Structures are given as C-alpha cells and as structure tokens.
Amino acid sequence: MSAPTREAVVELLRAVHDPELHRSIVDLGMVGEVEVRGGHVTVPIRLTIAGCPLKAEIQRRVTDALGGMPGVEIVQVTMDTMTDEERRALRSGLTGGDDRPSPFAAGSRTTVIGIASGKGGVGKSSITANLAVALARTGATVGLLDADVYGYSIPRMMGVTRPAVAVDDLMMPIEAHGVRMMSIGFLTEEDSPVIWRGPMLHKALTSFVTEVWWDDPDYLLVDLPPGTGDVALSLAQLLPTASFVIVTTPQLAAQRVARRAAAMAARVNLPVAGVIENMSYFVAPDTGTRYEVFSGGGGQLLASELGVPLLGRIPLEPAVAEAGDGGLPVVAADPASPAAVALLETARAVAAAVPRPVAAPS
Ligand SMILES: Nc1ncnc2c1ncn2[C@@H]1O[C@H](COP(=O)(O)OP(=O)(O)OP(=O)(O)O)[C@@H](O)[C@H]1O
Ligand SMILES: [Mg+2]
Structure with missing residues (x-):
C-alpha cells in the first residue's frame, strides 16, 4: 500500500x-x-x-x-x-483581534440569565448548575459564570478540580457536562479564603466577562451570590442584556423577598423574567406520594407580587444535594428522579420566558 x-x-x-x-x-x-x-x-x-x-x-x-x-x-x-508569539497569534485569531469591551454588550447573540435570590441557601447554585446542564442537553451552547466570588460552589457541584488555563491573556473556560464555566474556584487553591473587596470584586467580575473566551454561547447563566448589592451592579454594567430569575422557597415571606428582588432589578435596570420555587414538596420514594412539606406557596405569591410567571417548583430531594456533592448535577446523574424531571421542565420554561437578545443569532 x-x-x-x-x-x-x-x-x-x-x-x-x-x-x-x-x-x-x-x-x-x-x-x-x-x-x-x-x-x-x-x-x-x-x-x-x-x-x-x-x-x-x-x-x-x-x-x-x-x-x-x-x-x-x-x-x-x-x-x-x-511560544509566546504563537500564543498571541492564537489569541487574536480567537477573538478576531478586536478588543471587545464585553462580549455580552448590547447586540450580543447570547441570552444572559442571572440567578438571584433575596436570601442565601435557597438553592441558587444547585438550580443554576442543573439548568445549565439541562439547557446544554437541548443542544444549546451554555456558559456558566460563577459570580459568587466569596462563596463559590459551582466547581464542586460540577465536579471540576483542575485549574483554568490561559492562552496569552485570554482565560479558557473549563467544560464539564457540556457547560463552559468560569469560577474564582478555578483560579485559587481550594479552601483558601477570597478576601477581595469592592473595587477588586468588580475587577474580578470584569475579567470573568471580558478576559474569558466564552465564544458567544446561546446562553450565559450567572450564579449570583446571596442577597443583592455590588455584584448585581457590576454585572448590570457588564451584561446589560441580562434578566433575572429569582429563586425562593415556599416558606419565605414572599412580600419581603419580592421587595428586595424588585428593588435590586430596578436599581440595576434589568427585568425579572420569573420565579423558581425550590424545596417545594417531597415525593416519597416508596409510594410516590407528594407531600407539601412547607405550606406557604411562596413561589406563586412572589411571582404574583412581581407580576412574572412561576417557572417551576423543584421538590426537596436528597439526590439534589448528593448529586451536587458528587460533582454531577441531578439532571445528569438521575434524570428520571422527580427533582430532575422538575428541573428539566423548568429549564424549558426559563428558555421560553427570558427575553431574547435583540440581535437574533445569524
Ligand atoms: N431541591 C433540593 N433538594 C435537596 N437539597 C437541596 C435542594 N436544593 C438545594 N439543596 C441543598 O441545599 C444547600 C444549599 O443549596 P445551594 O448551595 O444551591 O444554595 P445557594 O442559594 O446557592 O446558597 P448560597 O446563598 O450560599 O450561594 C446545598 O447543600 C444543596 O445541596
Ligand atoms: Mg450559591
């Protein structure tokens, strides 16, 4: 031959x-x-x-x-x-050589969604990780920006332990379960406290938006830290087309959460696309009986207060926490479980509810 x-x-x-x-x-x-x-x-x-x-x-x-x-x-x-020179050539080849201030500025093709809450520990990060994987499974390209600089949990939930690499000065997101991610956790030693303050926080978030090669995904999900404040302000500047999805739990005082969320959205002039209620009910694994553990209907109340749709109710399920600890979100680990089914459905509702970018994908 x-x-x-x-x-x-x-x-x-x-x-x-x-x-x-x-x-x-x-x-x-x-x-x-x-x-x-x-x-x-x-x-x-x-x-x-x-x-x-x-x-x-x-x-x-x-x-x-x-x-x-x-x-x-x-x-x-x-x-x-x-060589350094080859890396520079590669970097400018990737970004087209132009110095775009933010790849997600007005006119970008990406649908940007910030996952926020009025209170910590309601399941923002778990839901963000699962929505990202669920959207990726529909064939969409998905980026996940972990904006929780002090209390990041995305690396653990997505099972990533390796550090991010840079080409010249362009950071490469790390991909897992079909999602391209960036988190401060990829850049620091595990368990070392992050002690950045105000301006440095803004600088870190700016780098995460402008110095990461996101490659114009269909969606960019942003896992916000608990509460409101500086991070939302920074993100509104960097991601001016974003909308928020607010996560709550059934028993939280809806009016108070609504006031906070609405105040945050108004302060940064971004819309709220909907509400997700987490830890809503419990499905007994042996009988399939559904128990509304917390009465309250906080999700529906909050949605009504804000005048937006309730996009989903996610059951309280040990598998959600276990999958998160194991680095494989439950929609991938156990897609038939009640929580995964609810999360996959919620991902569809979120995709339908969020405003599309003005510049339609070409
Ligand atoms: N539906 C659920 N069923 C069972 N456990 C859940 C569920 N949602 C979240 N959890 C667990 O609750 C804890 C808090 O969730 P998570 O870290 O996602 O919340 P968070 O809102 O991002 O918190 P923080 O405000 O600290 O960023 C985690 O241990 C997580 O595994
Ligand atoms: Mg979190």
Whole structure:
C-alpha cells in the first residue's frame, strides 16, 4: 500500500478539534511540520500551555483520526509548547483581534440569565448548575459564570478540580457536562479564603466577562451570590442584556423577598423574567406520594407580587444535594428522579420566558 501524503494527513487533522477551544487544531496553529516516512507518521502538536490537562485527549483524537488512514502504520504524536508569539497569534485569531469591551454588550447573540435570590441557601447554585446542564442537553451552547466570588460552589457541584488555563491573556473556560464555566474556584487553591473587596470584586467580575473566551454561547447563566448589592451592579454594567430569575422557597415571606428582588432589578435596570420555587414538596420514594412539606406557596405569591410567571417548583430531594456533592448535577446523574424531571421542565420554561437578545443569532 502506498504511503499517505503529508497533505492528506494534514487534511484529516483539520477535522480534529481541540477539546477546549472547539476549533480545528490545524486552524489553531497547533500542528507543526508533519513528517511522513513510509507508513510512519509523526505529528508534532504545539500545546497552548505546558502541562496542558487535555494533552492525552488531544493525543487520542489525533491517533484516532489517522489510525484508520490507508497506508498509515504508526502514528507518533510529539508534544511541545507554543511560544509566546504563537500564543498571541492564537489569541487574536480567537477573538478576531478586536478588543471587545464585553462580549455580552448590547447586540450580543447570547441570552444572559442571572440567578438571584433575596436570601442565601435557597438553592441558587444547585438550580443554576442543573439548568445549565439541562439547557446544554437541548443542544444549546451554555456558559456558566460563577459570580459568587466569596462563596463559590459551582466547581464542586460540577465536579471540576483542575485549574483554568490561559492562552496569552485570554482565560479558557473549563467544560464539564457540556457547560463552559468560569469560577474564582478555578483560579485559587481550594479552601483558601477570597478576601477581595469592592473595587477588586468588580475587577474580578470584569475579567470573568471580558478576559474569558466564552465564544458567544446561546446562553450565559450567572450564579449570583446571596442577597443583592455590588455584584448585581457590576454585572448590570457588564451584561446589560441580562434578566433575572429569582429563586425562593415556599416558606419565605414572599412580600419581603419580592421587595428586595424588585428593588435590586430596578436599581440595576434589568427585568425579572420569573420565579423558581425550590424545596417545594417531597415525593416519597416508596409510594410516590407528594407531600407539601412547607405550606406557604411562596413561589406563586412572589411571582404574583412581581407580576412574572412561576417557572417551576423543584421538590426537596436528597439526590439534589448528593448529586451536587458528587460533582454531577441531578439532571445528569438521575434524570428520571422527580427533582430532575422538575428541573428539566423548568429549564424549558426559563428558555421560553427570558427575553431574547435583540440581535437574533445569524
Ligand atoms: N431541591 C433540593 N433538594 C435537596 N437539597 C437541596 C435542594 N436544593 C438545594 N439543596 C441543598 O441545599 C444547600 C444549599 O443549596 P445551594 O448551595 O444551591 O444554595 P445557594 O442559594 O446557592 O446558597 P448560597 O446563598 O450560599 O450561594 C446545598 O447543600 C444543596 O445541596
Ligand atoms: Mg450559591
């Protein structure tokens, strides 16, 4: 059998995508001089950073792509690291070279949704993680920005322990369960307290929006810290097309939460798209009987107070907490469980309720 040509090898490699950047490794400039000696093909790969965590995956993709090529007997992948100059070229290739102040400024194609609450511990982060995974499962591209700088929980809930990497000065989101995420937890040692204050907090959030390669996803979900305040203000500046979804629990005094949420939304001049009630009821696993543990109907009351729809009621279910602790959100871990079914339904309701970007996706 005749040996493959170098051109044919490069052509096949064109179909190999970087697992993180979702672009052809050839177009990204990651493939060096390919050598073909008889059936022996050597592919030098230039990684964006030394010790790239996805090294093995890239190697596997290259080997898989060339393994079945007629005439190829041995595929040898060598790994090297890009020079600073190559990284800069790659970075400006990704962002088009233009210095966009915020990729989510007016005119962006992304639907931005901030998940907020009037009170801590109601399940914002759990719901954000699950909605993100649920939306990704519908085929949408989804980004998740963890704006809870002091009390971040997205890395744990999504099961990510590796640090984020940067190409030149552009940070790469970390992808898990089909969702591309950025969190302060990817940049600090676990359990080291984050002690940034006011202006630094704004700077961190600005970096998370402008210096991360979000790649214009269909949705960007933002997990907000408990309460209102500075973070909402910063985000409103950076994400001017965002709308809020407010999470509450049945027993919370709806009027008080409503007043706070409405005040926050009005202060930053962003709309509230709807309410999600969490820990609403309990379904007995043996009998399937539904118990309304907390009477109160806080979700419906809050929605009525705000004049917005109630987008879903999520049952109290140990699997939600267990899945969160295990790093696999319940919609992925146990999609048939009552909480997962409710969350998947809620994701559809959220998608239908949030305002679409003015500039329709092309
Ligand atoms: N539907 C549910 N059923 C059972 N446990 C839940 C449910 N929703 C959330 N939890 C659990 O409740 C706790 C608080 O949830 P979570 O961290 O998502 O709340 P939060 O509003 O983001 O909190 P914070 O205000 O601290 O950011 C977690 O331990 C989580 O696993
Ligand atoms: Mg949280």
